[in-house]
Amino acid sequence: HEFAELARDPAYAHDNLYVDTRPARQLSEEIERTESVTPRDYNRMEGALVGLGRNRDFQRARKGTGKLYRPGVLRETVNHAREELQTALTRFEADANADLAARLHEEFRGCIESYEQAKAHAGALDFLDLLLKARDLVKRDEGVRQSFQHRFKRIFVDEFQDTDPLQAEILLLLGADDPSISDWSLVRPVPGKLFIVGDPKQSIYRFRRADVGIYQHVYQILEAAGAKRVRLRTSFRARPNIQQVVNTAFEPLMSGDPTALQANYVKLEPFRSDPEDQPSVVVLPVPKPYAIQRIANTRIEESLPDAVGAFVGWLIGESGWTVTERAPSKADAQPNVTSLHLASGDSRGAARGKGVPASDALRGGRGPTIQTKTEEHVVPIQARHICLLFRRFVSYENDVTRPYVDALEARGIPHLLVGGRSFHNRSEIETLRAALAAIEWPDDELSVFATLRGTLFAFGDEELLECRQRFGRFHPFRLPKDAPPHLSAIVDALSLLQTLHRSRNHVPVATTISTLLGSTRAHVRFALEHGGEQVLANVLHVAELARRYEADGGISFRGFIDELRDQADDGTAGEAPILEEGSDGVRLMTVHKAKGLEFPVVILADMTAKLQAAAASRYVDPLRQVCAIRLAGCSPFDLVQHEPDELQRDRAEGVRVAYVAATRARDLLVIPAVGDEEREGWIEPMNRAIYPPLEDRRQQIPAP
Template sequence: MTATEVLADAGARKRIEEDLDCNFVVEAAAGTGKTTSLVGRMLSLVRSGVPLGNIAAVTFTRKAAARLSEALQIRLEQAAAQESDKKAKKLLLQALDTREQAFIGTIHSFCARMLRERPVEAGVTPDFMELDETDAAVMRDRFWRQYADELPKKNPQAWSSLKKIGLDIDSLRPLFGNQTANPDVDVVVDSSLQPPDVQSVSANVFSFLDRMQNSRKHAETAAGNGDKAAVMILFLLDRRAHLNQAALPDVIDFLSRFPGASTITLKNWPDRDAAKGVKQSMVSLKQSIDALLTEWAGYCYSFAVDVTGPAVPLYGEYRRSEGVLDFGDLLLKTRTMLRDNPAVRRYFSARYARLLVDEFQDTDPIQAEIMFLLAGEESSQTDWRSLTPRKGSLFIVGDPKQSIYRFRRADIGTYNFVRDRILATGGELLTLQTNFRSEPAVCEWVNGVFAGKFPDDSTPEQARRVDLFAGKQCGDGPCGVFFLDHPVEGRAVHEEVQKRDAEAIAEWIGNAVNNGFCLDGKPLAWEDYLVLTPFKKETSLYADALEVRGIPCNVTGGEGIGNSEELVFLLPFLRAVSDRGNSGALLAWLRGPLCGIDDETLYRYVKERKWLSFGKDDLPDGTDPKLVRAERLLDESRRLVAVSSPGAALARIADLLGLFLLAGSGKAGERRVGALAKILHLAREKDSEGASFRDIVHWLENGPGQEQGLPLRSGGAVRVMNVHQAKGLEAPVVFLANPVAPKNNAAYSHISRDGESPQGYFLVASGQYNGTKLLRPPHWEEKSKLEERFLEAERDRLQYVAATRAEKLLVVSAMTKKSGRESSWNGLEPFLKHELSELVIHPACVNEPARLEQLFLFGDESDPLFLEDVSRLRDAGRERAERVKALFGEGFEPLSVTALTHRVGGAFPYGEEEGDGMPWGTVLHRLLEMLAADPELDIPVTAGRVGINEGLDSGQIARMTVLVEGIRESAFWNRITASERRLAEVPFLVRTVADSEKEKKGAGATESLLLSGTVDLAILEGDSWTLIDYKTNSARNDAVKLAAYYSPQLSRYVRHWKELTKQETAGLLWFVETGEFFDEKGMRVEG
């Protein structure tokens, strides 16, 4: 688009910034600039005289809030600098001075702010803690275990009912989870249902089994030929002899195991005609059994809700007693406070007179209610659906075509209602269609694909169609949409297709970057590539394929640390440590890869001892050495738990088991080490919040930080994530990976919001009845079909989100239909025309500066370009020396304190400096510098980033993480953080003279020195400074000799610091790894 062309949606964009007294719903298609619209509106409000303190901008994520806050700051600064109108300029400058008064954050942080401001009216303590999703899951499981244990005593009637229908209370945990996740929803039950007629169905089945008993030899022959139906029939024949036919749950379980007719293969039976009769009988029996199981699942449902229902308010009381609120509490308590207290509502309505909401298509329904309560004119109206928003009070931005979070309570029906209500009360709908992200070829392709998927007018399940207009012209180089084909025959193994796809993508990205593949005349770097998978569990496969080829990558939104191999290995051991009676966990650890005891050894041990347990002095003489070692590890770990803090104990246990070595030795070692270090870091955080060791184990069982990526690199890496994590992101080249579709797309819950209160239908499936529906809500057949329509519509929207991330190239992994298997990207495949193999990578655009840099770092010294570049650097050094002489005059020798120390001190005491080399010291210095500036530094992540950039291997990064974590907890670092002032990496330059014969000799031709240096860390305590010089090389040989070698350097620092500051100054040499300290005279002192 040229500068003279007018945007197709220019009118809508103008109204956003100028029509400030109108409520707007802005439907902004992908890449159309939602953040720009929000910031433009906020800037216009400021210019109109609205104080920032009266504006609240609610975002979907904390990252989005940070981006919006930064964009607002930049626009305010630019506008204030360019504004010529004095009044407007004054308002903009005032806004800059009061920038912190505007609220920009998530709905949960917005609610927390209001609750803390009015805790009495909200019925909360002002110092409540906010639980994130992982912590809430841990607390919920802890409560449920306690509730289940106490149920027989506290509610014997409910307990008796469960036993009567054969339900294990732990099978109700998912139902309880659904109820607590949807606190505003009433669970629908039908208590009038009678138990189904089990007798008639079972009688028919028993009659069939009687006939099969008479022809048992035929069934045995068929079973010997591998017939699955025959095997199951023989099982039922044998089990029937022990079946208690008076116990309905036992009969139901027996019937649920009846095989389907599809499992019988006629050729396996000796009498084919008889087998046909067996198959026909099985068809009718299976139909009656399935109908019976459906009735039974519905009959049991009300009994289950009778157990889980009372647990929900009790869990609320439990959270209250702990002084914590989860995300649902924050929303509900804010809603209730605003709805039921008109005075409080009027207060906050005036306080936040202008509400701007981003990503509204994925809002929680309670958030919509809170918004209307704050914006409504009628402060006494309690029905939010009847409220009339004040003029200009609401500005809602979203794209219903990108509504993809139904599993997190996002409801497109709520979006539709809010949109229609705003329009019905005088608001307007604006549409943004100009896409500034993607090339015209990509926009046109997206329009063609989704023209048939989005209707012209929105429906209850689906958003309306809005075509994209390309907002930029075609650039240089290839662009458009390509596919990576994986032809398969017959029943292809899904893992093989995924692996092939991951390898192909990694290979192509590696070749493209290494050969200088260009777009718009610029070679693409690793960070220009984005790999998206449909689901988070597959991200590690694609990351592994990249890292095996040496390609740096960052994983976001995958199973991540919660599914790391090391954690899977570690958990059984931790369970055994925390629970002495858990023989299952003990057995899993003993047989697992961390212990590796074979079954024969375990069998001999159990046969001799009659049980499997370890305890003090449990093992007699002659016990297998592997078992002895296992017991010692277990005893030592339990001792650590008893004498150490939970976080420290866990870190030491990981060290005892050699987990860092295990992680670093395998493929994708850097990422696995980073994941393990992150787990230990998060465990320390839980420890600091008061969690016990058992609490931390339960937290690990729930999968810590599954939504947290593993950002081991600060930049220069391919990004890998699932589509749900990619909203708002973009990249020049995007791969839609993994063409293998999931096996099951069935609905498991449905919430109807059509009536006065939401109605919930929550299915509970279990393997107990061969994967049948264990608990089935009323009207489930109707509700599940309705929910599946919503899910199918959302799958189309998910593909739309994926397809609109690319700026230049979109590559879709496809699977040829010969397999008869639907692809993950089936909605896109019919529109794919060009294979990726058609796209030739041309290295011609690698420019000369990039080549010079590469040659300088890796080149051959015989290469004339390399020699030319080195010559340039030498010339630059001489020019710098000339400038210094011009500034300070002739006769001064520029010299660093370190260089002077080496000249004066002579050879290093042990020949070569010991330790892990310069990169190790560089990383440690950098981490300590950052830790001094930020005591809450995320050490595992930062150590990974800095270490990788400096070339440390995974084992070194792991040791570095443990070392710096230990430093932060040391008494000496507490002294540093308690100091009045901390200055890290302070450079200085002074004119001085050599003050000893050795220094004169070291200085060379002149005694006048221009001395430069860098102080590692300076701390101010009272009126005196202490300069701390880190030493990262080994002091294990003789620290005294090393201190004598380095002390003149520190003495120089102390002298010049004292001259510059006019304050008392002392020095400390700190050998970081051994924890030894020496003063500037080389004398050993306490830190």
Template sequence: VEAAAGTGKTSALIERILSGVVSGRVSLVKTVAVTFTDFAAGELKLRLRLAIEGARQKHDSSPRTTELLTGAVRELEEARIGTIHSFCADLLREHPVEAGIDPLFEVAPDDLAYPLFDLAFERWFEKQLAGPGEGVRRILRRLPRRQFGGRRSGTLARRPRESGPKPILRTAAWALVRERDFKTSWKRFDGFAREADIDALVLEMEELGEWSEVGNPEQWLTKSLAYLKRFVGEITRLESLGNPRDYDGIEARLFGLLGGWGRAKDWKAYYARDSFPSDEIRNRRDELKVRVQKFVDNAGADLAPRLREELWPVVEEFEQLKERAGYLDFLDLLLRVRNLIRDNRDIRAELQQRFTHIFVDEFQDTDPLQADILMLLSADDPDQHDWRQVRPVPGKLFIVGDPKQSIYRFRRADVALYQEVKRQIVASGGALVELNVSFRAAPEIQKAVNAAFATVMSDESSTQAHYVPLAPFKTALNTQPAIVALPVSQPYGDFGRVVDWKIDESLPKDVAAFVDWMVNDSGWTVSERERPERVPLQPRHICLLFRRLRHYSTDVARPYVQALEAHRIPHLLVGGSSFHSREEVEAIRNALTAIEWPNDELAVFATLKGPLFAFTDSQLLAYRSQCSTLHPFKQPPNDLPEALGDPVATTTPSGLPARGPRSARGSDEVSEALGILRELHRRRNRRPIADTVGTLLALTRAHAGFANWPTGEQALANIMRLTDMARRAERTGLNSFRAFVDWLDEEAESGDIGDAPIMEEGVDGVRIMTVHKAKGLEFPVVVLVDITAKDSREPSKWVDQASGLSAMRLAGCTPIEVQEHADEEMRIEKEEAARVLYVAATRARDLLVVSGVGDQPYDGWLATLNPVLYPPEGTGFKPQATQPPGCPQFGNDNVVGRFKNAVRPRGSVSPGLHRPKAGEHHVVWWDPSVF
């Protein structure tokens, strides 16, 4: 069954199971129903139970039908309904000896498996320092990346663990661990004359660098030449001392050269001096950049296969450590079960007989291992062990999917695999059914989606889905808009050009203001899936969808969170990586640091000033001036004044409520707070880590304080998660309090942990998540944001399933296989980018809000929607209405604070109701000045 977004894929699967139960053909104890997330699996089981109970209570059911349904209710808990990983874990627990694993194995997520990997890597790294291979030796010469001009970037200063050769190698080894089932070695790159290429590049740089003495030092071109002169100067300085040319060191520097030189690609220069041939020098410099990039490509192709071979012992050591610890990670579950079914004919036959029906939801998310397992279990011939030759038993396999929503390629989901399985099933006599009536979105949204994606998914290929138009089910609501284009209020930089940094600065505030208006002033209503009547719009009905939540070390969602908090709008960040930057988490980490190191006066000050104690600067200054220190072990003098400074503020530094309003506080309260830190320090190594954290929270009444925040539910979930992290840390071997604090610091530096999940229907708050997290969900209002995100990235990986090859960029080195297939890989990336945007646009039920630039179409991840948003050029100044239904009266400009007498571009769009270039719908272009 191929079902488009909102057409009821899961409902069709449940109805199929129910009809099989009613007919007597399906027994739930012999049934497997799998999907690919725990949330979807839980929902599938709950909806199936409700469907069975509903059918059982119908008065027109025959006694036989009632008996079958009653039996199904009893069998429901025995049915294999869950994720593919939980199904595999069950099979391995039934056959541990045949699978060659510990019968008491434990499924280890990354946070349990990574310490074992870390141990394997450390052992390997110590050996490499004694005698590194050529690949590792060359990587060890890498220096921390630097900004143009040789200055260390602020980002790297904040995240030092990612800036040296050791973390580079660690990251590369972990990437190999994630792809360890691909055993094929990478192709060696022949014909790389490294030393000759380096000599030629250094000579050309030296010649160009000399021109920096002639050019105007204020011009960008001259600055780029001076950068070359400094680069060569560092090389020649060592050689002038009699040292031989350090080719490894120069190679490492060349890998970082283009990163610091990137800003120079469009530099122009204008000189009054005729003696400076600026055009010729600029051309030579640009040709040099091409040569440097070619060298980096060749050096990467030469280094990557060497690194893979030299890092592979880490993978093997990691496997041995997991085996000794009795751990299996998620990849192990799939690999072990696939091998068990494929290689053991008796077990394959027994499982094929036991499971008479297999139902698969969201099949477009399937990876090759999962497809292998499911196809072999459905085979009609137990002697067949190649899934590509399998003929499923008629009526045994029921698959539901939508290739247009295949967006998990980074998890090995593959549209080509989906198409192959579909062809195989149809060729074996299976039926193909298409569902296209969408029960989710308003008709105007469906028209826009059809117009936008019919062209980009027009040609069915092995790597792209064929577009099936959505058919309407709902009736249109004419009292409020269904599609809104929200222009960035201030997209222009200092020189009158639309620039990314101004968009990123303005858009979060614009979105928050629009959300505030919708919730408090619009009077709009929305529909809910479980209720037939429309209800007033609330924050929980709104979802902000991002293409990404991090950009390098930048938390992309943070400005939106802060803007919503400024409007006091509750929100939930789902699946982000800002856990350690949340104020409540930072406050507790500061307190834990102060407990472990009471002589760290900065940590003590941050703890006392933060939301746990909420003393003001003046109070702490007054106390310190009397006691000379904030050390918890320093006894205060007896003549301290009773009151200190002004009354305590009732908000934290970011404007959130503190633990509660208080009157002016005395020195005894500061002493009491320091006493809490002192006693926790004394007992920290005599009690479990989690007890110390819990005592801190109890003594400061943190739960009550955080619950009063606008994002109180999220704050409480985060501090409970932190407590749970303390418990798990002890289980994984962190037995000292200091080790736990250090581990938290390392986790904060990595920036890879998201907020604690509290996604529930009844929890109020604007949802903030990525498109990948939102897949399978729907929301009355969807706002597509972060328009500066790109739709795809440079190719970094090439997978050939048939040959067992997975070549990927390691330590910045791109294998020759990836380079040879770069164009094809880029095309596949573009195809998936279109599917990602399709998923984003189809999450909305009643209103789709698309961010954009009002003066011109913006080329970001939302660019595919531009034709269904922008009116034909030349008509944007003439909206059909300046006060569309349900909207305030608009002005005539989409930019706030535009310079007087500035000429608006011909493609500019005035606020109001417009008919776009493509599609038969209307779009309301908003006026940001109404806020």
């Protein structure tokens, strides 16, 4: 009300500040008018105040011109009051949401209880249940704990940076030297019993409760018990120039900040050599990044995919560049042991075939490290050597990979979408879904027509039009009689749909799908399409989904169709199948899917994806057993209080995601960039390595 009074009656009726602050005056008048006749409705007022705080005109109110807003009132005073009110409204919304979050916690308790009852009724456990029950068994029963401690003499753990608190607790309880201790933070591991390998720079699973803090906490426990730490610095994977770029980019960013839970950087040391006749790192310019006046993410998203597709086509068809393929040595059954290192301080005792960048190895005692010999073969770059890495696959319900897939398909380049969420948007899946609908609902002429015209039968428009005009609507139970020879195939197709309809609820759903595919010989047709291996695998995956549906209790053909439609509508469809490693085609993968893998050529895609979310999504304190989660835009007080720290940790993990992406490359790393200015985004950490220092830009420096 005070602001509304201050901001009334400007000297100029069309003053920009007056116009943009009108929502505040309107709300003040509405509150006074309403409360003059009815008691105050606090819920309604809360909603109105939150709405004012989110009003874009009020948030971004123009300051106007002139020193005086009206006689006796400085414009600066009104602007300052608006800023104070906006700050108060933002704080009020956070407090209101925190209160609402607590209420939602109670409201949703019934959902959790129903879920637990459903699991108990089905006799089922989810993955978290398995961890909790295993932990509880080991923690609460000293006899069980002692039995397992005696049974397991040595415990080896790889990728330890991905360990969550429950797994770490189980691990330390199994490795303890005193069965009577049930608190994992107090145990003392048996010397020589635990051997863990991990790289905190690759810790990217905070959403699964695994973070650098757990890694460091366990490390401190083991170190206090006398464990030896061995740093593996030599990277057997990447070319030295790739390592140099990675070191330059990430060494300043990974400082071991304890608040952000960032890892300490361990510099990669080379093992391989660089080729003399081709680069190991390429910066790919975005061809059309500008909107009308400035660089815009929308323009980058429109032009980058085709540039990537063109570059991939050039790499495969014109560059003449080569990469190395790794293959085991000729010894079929036995690894060719070339060296044996005792853990007496040799920091380079890494398995050469492992190909893992600098990691930490923690030993509870001394033991050997074995190196196995591998052979490298130089071959021309082929589609299967290339991987496009994404930070995300979906953005605001849009398939981020689609423009890249289109760019590859336009050039006839085979590709494999690994773990994509666009499974049900693929044309072959839509074709099969329409056919299943035609089988279930013969009266649905649109589905029947789509099936006849689609990939399964592929009848032409002229044939279908003639058949429709001669015999009326398409219906599997109203077969045309005396059809001419050139239309007999359509009659046969309708007859097949009729047969499948009659048997659909008497045989497994997968059998109906297999019969449809076999009768139409669709396997060959799908395999001959662009990216045929992936297309065929997707189609066969529908049959696998049918088997899972029935294994989970599904009993009807219609129920399976409904499930497919629900998955397509809500975007929670199961992932497309992953094909075998030897399959030809450019891989399109998320960084999380690619973790632990390597590729001769890596291209970082979708450069406009954010490095981190704008708001923290959760706060977890394992010691207090508190998990505060943002739900429906509402953050509990614990999350609000710790949000600055959580944002730092999210950003630190974003840096590690970029590190994991860059270190997947063996021979060639391709980084997209806008030459005129550095851009924020998920590959932002690479900017330091690919852009010259600010003071050296726009300088005429001869090319080497």
